[in-house]
Amino acid sequence: MSPNRDRPWLIRTYSGHSSARASNALYRSNLAKGQTGLSVAFDLPTQTGYDSDHPLARGEVGKVGVPISHIDDMECLFQEIPLDKMNTSMTINATAAWLLSLYIATAERQGSTSVALTGTTQNDIVKEYLSRGTFVFPPEASMRLTSEMVAYTVDHAPRWNPINICSYHLQEAGATPVQEIAYAMANAISVLDRVRENEEVDDETLSRIFGRISFFLNAGIRFVEEMCKCRAMTRLWAEIGRDRYGISDEKMLRLRYGVQVNSLGLTEAQPENNIVRIALEALGVTLSKRARTRSLQLPAWNEALGLPRPWDQQLSLRTQQILAYETDLLEYEDLFDGSHVVEKLTAELLSTAREELQTVLDMGGAVVAVENAYMKQRLVESHTKRLRAIESGELVVVGVNEYQETVESPLVEGGSESILKVDESAEREQIESLEAFRNRRNSDEASRALRLLEDTVKSGANIMPVSIEAAKAGVTTGEWSEVLRNIFGEYRAPTGVAAASASSGHEASAEVERVRARVDDVSSRLGRRLKILVGKPGLDGHSNGAEQIAVKARDVGMEVVYDGIRLTPQEIVQSARDEGVHIIGLSILSGSHCVLVVDVVEQLRRAGLGEIPVVVGGIIPGDDAEELKKAGVVRVYTPKDFDLTRIMSEIVDVVSELNAV
Amino acid sequence: MQSEPPNDPEHALAAAVTRGDLGSLSEALNQIDDDRPENREAALALLDAIEGHSRSPRIGVTGAPGAGKSTLLDALVAGLRERDRSIGILAVDPSSQRTGGALLGDRMRLSSSARDSGVFLRSLAARDQLGGLSEITGASLDLMQAAFDIVFVETVGVGQSEAGVIDIVDSLIFVAQPASGDLIQFMKAGILEWPDIFFVNKSDLGDAARRTSAELKAGLQLGGRRDPDYTPKVLCGSARDALGIDELLEAIDEHQQYLESSGQGDIRRTSGRAARVRNTLMTRFGRYGLERLTGPFEVETYVGEKSHSSVERLADELGLRIMKELGRDVA
Ligand code: B12
Ligand SMILES: Nc1nc2c(ncn2[C@@H]2O[C@H](COP(=O)(O)OP(=O)(O)O)[C@@H](O)[C@H]2O)c(=O)[nH]1
């Protein structure tokens, strides 16, 4: 082995589920297996600022991450994990200031201080509006929260990355490499411009802040292009630092980023193929020294089936370890310096991305381009193109639209045993423990802390110190968020779907034409045009499926009502009634389908709308699909049903059969 | 106004609509949208049964795409719910395409607090006609008016294209983008002619909103208004931040009172009904067909006398008349 190997990147696995206790055990066992950093997945109520006993949290507690309602939860999560020695990445955004406060308060309980902490709060709201969906507050208030966290940590937690600008989620929502670069940069600029407005930020501080901004990128299967994308971003970032912010310190100008490799391309069909995809994608962001990631998270082979079990995550961890410790890739200088192929591709990406970035800046920047739906529309369009290419076979996905012939995979013989099932009792237990916490805390102190928080937010002073005090005083996640909700209000980001679909003019395939003719035919039999409601119940932010179903439904000539993500079953039933739809399609990927879909079906029945057929799509394990059908759902679709035109044809069947005279 | 309604399904449904039963309203809206000839009579009976039943204000909200109409409606709904009024909203979507498909996505702007039992929102794809409002828009608003304390229709329009909305509403609000143009452009577009209230939106963005209001006010003094006796209000506010909403609600009330006391309200409704019948006949039979109607069958005269029949019924009756005349022409 060569003596001067580079140090490997931080090796992490994104995880958390059920409860603080269960997640703590998982973290400790992952660390024991050689993982070198932690990456916390919170559940959706925590991410959207609700306590576990809030009505909107029903069915979601502990499902896709760990519920953290108060300081005792946080302390339990890191039991026997010394925070001053750990590097922790927290995927938390709208409520980032609060979770960081809990983290700091926990570190203090452990006898440490904020100065010693290393890690990252994701804290990137723009991409929440565009892709990830756990936004709460309007853009202006969100930018304020972000800039206050930046201002606070630069002095009080100087080794903490207060914000991680994410292009990862943009690719997961369909972005091309150029869009990934351009929108991430526009986003970073909107944050830095905002921070710079603060009078206390002088040139020296701005330079340090610039150096603390980190990025979170994606890496897809076209791994050569992805490597060049990373090189292009590195250059563009330094360019922006120099030209826009007058930064000269080379160390500060260096783009620092972590990567999670692409999950959107991981398939339900022949899921073992994903093992290879993941390894190749990891290679793309580690192979070239100049474009090597600082930390890496790999999804698991059963990504499209459901949540990974510890063994599934271990395989991903081992993949990283083989790459880092067995191969020779850490022994060399950059392998591609001087390659004119790499240079040319990088330059092309760079110049196209610069143009797209300029388009957004000319519009008024990232926040404006969120509010007017420009970026979102572009993402939906790109995703529509991608799916059309898969449908037509132009883009080959092995095992999905080509080479489907297969023997039974031994990996999935166990059926629903091949994924992690969160125990249904987790929610109840978490609620009980929350009640116990509320009873044992000093409620006077908690109320005092909440009043102080309210005054501070209204005064415009930095929210961090009072939030840390509130964490210590026993305030809960829901209470902290409630104060801010009352002052800032709430915001729903535009869906971008109407505009994207209007611009999607293209040659319709013969299949699409055939379905159009059927829609016309059924519509004339119905007496009015076939109308579908596409609904997203619960806190689930996965909008891709719903968006693409909506675009395709319109494309085949249906009238489509799509109101965006995060609706309650009641709101969906109300829409269905008001709009007089012929069919309802629910899309749900967060794992809470059993509770929420059944709720919609029952409420429809109670409202006298029981005759409207309901179809469901998303991450629905086979057993659950049967359960949903028993509850009255007509059809269930999962990622293996990649042919959207065919899905439309079946929807026409459903309506047609029901209305046969 | 009406005696005990007869006991047939259309009247039962009409009665449920006027009671404000939202499920029934939805069913009724579906029924009148049904274009199968065999179901036409039921739809007409339904519309006849609710005709003239309600005097609830009918308000149009128009303006360029992106001006903030939907956001403004959301803010208005919040204000009206505080005043305990039930609200119906008809959102007309301009984006339908050749295939007939349409994406009706504006609901996302109605905040969840607004989605209680006192609020109803139906979206309609503006199909059939070139730019104008389809016949079904007016009929849908008629039904909704019977069910709610106040109804709104959101349509996209700039200037002359407002003409169609005018026929189906009492008061028209124009939502203006700040700095959307200088005075000359407003006048060229004919924007100053129709609206009763101007709401210059996005005042949170700075001074442009105030400048735009000043220009509009100046322009209105130049005359050229549909109703020379009423000077439209020009308001300025922010739909996003709910600024100027109380003033807007007041302006709506005030205009409604003016319509009542001046008698303009009745005049507008009668002429609006006639215009709708005329438009429908025009679409179906063209100018040549329309000119076959004479004497007591002249559209305005006929509609004026039959105030208890729905617009759709009258259009069908006169349509039959035209067909007869056309048949005679041929013979
Ligand atoms: C892309 C993605 C994301 C993107 C979402 C971007 C967006 N705006 O949609 C990002 C990166 C933001 C994301 C975030 C998260 N994700 Co995610 N994500 C995925 C991923 C990789 C692909 C989903 C996707 O978009 N596929 C493409 C679309 C087109 O396919 P689809 O939705 O499945 O739709 C198809 C069918 O299902 C069906 N269909 C779907 N809906 C409907 C509706 C109707 C009416 C019909 C007829 C058909 C239909 O038709 C479509 C055509 O094939 C999946 C894993 C996977 N490979 O499937 C995980 C996955 C869904 N995510 C998961 C999780 C946990 C999360 C997080 C909650 C993690 C966390 N703790 O924070 C976050 C938070 C998201 C939130 N706010 O809810 C889990 C869910 C686990 C579970 N259900 O048990 C999954 C399964 C990954 C995993 N194995 O852990 N994610
Ligand atoms: N700054 C600001 N933006 C607004 C205001 N009202 C609406 N908007 C934004 O303008 C865009 C269009 O709003 P929308 O209500 O959909 O307009 P519509 O097309 O006229 O219905 C959205 O991005 C809104 O967030 C406002 O008062 N101030």
Ligand SMILES: [Mg+2]
């Ligand atoms: Mg609108």
